[in-house]
Amino acid sequence: MKKKIFSLFPWLQQGLDSNCVIGIATYAKTVNAVSLKRLQGHWQIDKTHSVVVTEPRDYTKAIVTCTNEVSKLCCAINLVIPHHYYQIVQMEKPNLTDDEIVQSLPWTTKDLVNVAPENIIADFIDYPISLPMQANKMNVFITDKTQIQPFINSFADTNAILRSMTSEEMVLLTLFGKDKDAHMLVVQHVEHEPRILIICDGKLVLARRLNGFVGITEKDQNSAFIDALGLEVQRSMDFFESQLKQPPIRSIQLQCDDLSSLTLRAELAELLQVKVVDFQPNLALSEGLDSQYFYALAAAISMAESKEPRNEE
Numbered sequence: 001m002k003k004k005i006f007s008l009f010p011w012l013q014q015g016l017d018s019n020c021v022i023g024i025a026t027y028a029k030t031v032n033a034v035s036l037k038r039l040q041g042h043w044q045i046d047k048t049h050s051v052v053v054t055e056p057r058d059y060t061k062a063i064v065t066c067t068n069e070v071s072k073l074c075c076a077i078n079l080v081i082p083h084h085y086y087q088i089v090q091m092e093k094p095n096l097t098d099d100e101i102v103q104s105l106p107w108t109t110k111d112l113v114n115v116a117p118e119n120i121i122a123d124f125i126d127y128p129i130s131l132p133m134q135a136n137k138m139n140v141f142i143t144d145k146t147q148i149q150p151f152i153n154s155f156a157d158t159n160a161i162l163r164s165m166t167s168e169e170m171v172l173l174t175l176f177g178k179d180k181d182a183h184m185l186v187v188q189h190v191e192h193e194p195r196i197l198i199i200c201d202g203k204l205v206l207a208r209r210l211n212g213f214v215g216i217t218e219k220d221q222n223s224a225f226i227d228a229l230g231l232e233v234q235r236s237m238d239f240f241e242s243q244l245k246q247p248p249i250r251s252i253q254l255q256c257d258d259l260s261s262l263t264l265r266a267e268l269a270e271l272l273q274v275k276v277v278d279f280q281p282n283l284a285l286s287e288g289l290d291s292q293y294f295y296a297l298a299a300a301i302s303m304a305e306s307k308e309p310r311n312e313e
Contacts, residue, residue: 017075020046022160023300024063025080025171027292028190028257029053033066034296035075036285036304043304045285047071048293060154067158076163078303079151080295083168084192086143087113088207090127093138101138109142119145125170128203129244139204141167163303169197169204171298172255177282178202181250184236185279188213188256194229196236198249205244208236213259226264230271237272248274255279 019038024031030050037046049069051062067077089112094101105122113120120142127137148165155162172185176199188194193214198206210232213225233252240246252274254260260278269276280286281294289297 015074016161016163017073020071020073020075021300021303022067022071022075022077023080023171023296023298023303024066024077025168025295025299026053026059026082027295030292031059031062031066032293032296033070034293034300035070036300038304043285043301045289045297048289048296050292060150063151063154064157067155067160072159074159074161076303077155077158077160078299079162079165080171080299081143081148081151081165081167083189083195085147086141086167088167088169089113089140089142090137091140093124093126093136105140105142109140113142115142115144121145121148125204128200128205129246131244139207166299166302168295169207171295171302172197173199173202173204174298174302175281175283175286175294176202179282182240182246182248184233184249184252184274186233186252186254186256186259188259190257194256194259196233198236198240200246205246206236206240223267226267226271229259230268233268234272237274251275251277253277253279 020035022033022035024033026032030052032048032050034048035046036043047070049066051065053059053062089109091108094104096104102123105124106117106120109120109122110117122140122142124138124140127139130136152162168187172187176183176185178201180201182198182200182205185197185199186194187197191214194210196206196208196210197204213229237249241248252268252272254265254276265276265278283297283301285301286294286297
C-alpha cells in the first residue's frame, strides 16, 4: 500500500540529495519538522524543530522556519496535511489504471464533497477487504487546492523541495508498523473531534470521524461521556467483526490530547472487554522522541522508503 497520498510532484527528482529527507506535519497548534540522513546505509534522525502556531495564517511561515532549521540541503519533503483539510470517501473502484482513476477523481467525486471540481485534488488507496458478490472498493482522499495552495507556495522560500503530501491516516499506518492482528486507534487533537481507525496488517480498514465530543476534557469524562464514546467504538467494532466478517479487535489504542486518562482507559476496557492502552509507535527511530514529532517522523520515513528500490510502490 502506498503511504504518500497527493503525490503531486513526481517529476521533481533531479538534483535532490538522495541521502536526506524531511517530514513536516502540523500537530495541534505546532508545526513540526524531522530530517533524516542516510549514514552507512541506515536512515537516522538528523534534526528536529517545532514552531508554535496561534493563527492559521501563521502555518506557512512556520513551515518555512521548520524546513530551514532542519536542513539547508536540496532534498525531498513529505508534508502531512492537517486532517481537517481533507475528507475521505469510499467508492467502488473502476476498472481503470491507477493514473486514469486519479485523473477522473475530481469529476467522479464532485457530488460527494462541497468543492468545485477544478479545485479538487484527490488520490486513493485500495480498500483491503473484498466481500463475495461485491465490487472492489477504494478509499478516496479529497482536499481543496485553494486551501492547501499556501502550504505548497511556502516551499518557494526553502532549498528543500516538496515532493508529496500525505494524510494523517497514512502516517499513522507507518507509525503503527506491521501487525497481522486488527487494532483500533482512537485519534483526537486539541479542539477537534476524535476519529476511529481500524488497522490490520499495515492496512487501513476503517476511518470514521465522530461528532459531539469536541471540547471534552478529563474533568468532563463522566459515565455518560464514557458510555457515549464506548457506544461509538462498539458500533465500529461490530461493523468490522460482523458486517466485514473479520476476526476480533485485539486492542484499542488512544492517541488523544483530551480524551485520555487512566479512568477512561479502565472504564472503556471494562465496558468493551478489550485491552485499552495509550498508543506508542512501533518504530525504532521514535524511541526517545517527543510525541509531537511522530507524524513528521513517519512522513520522513515514508519518503525515505520511497527512495529504496525494493520498497517502491
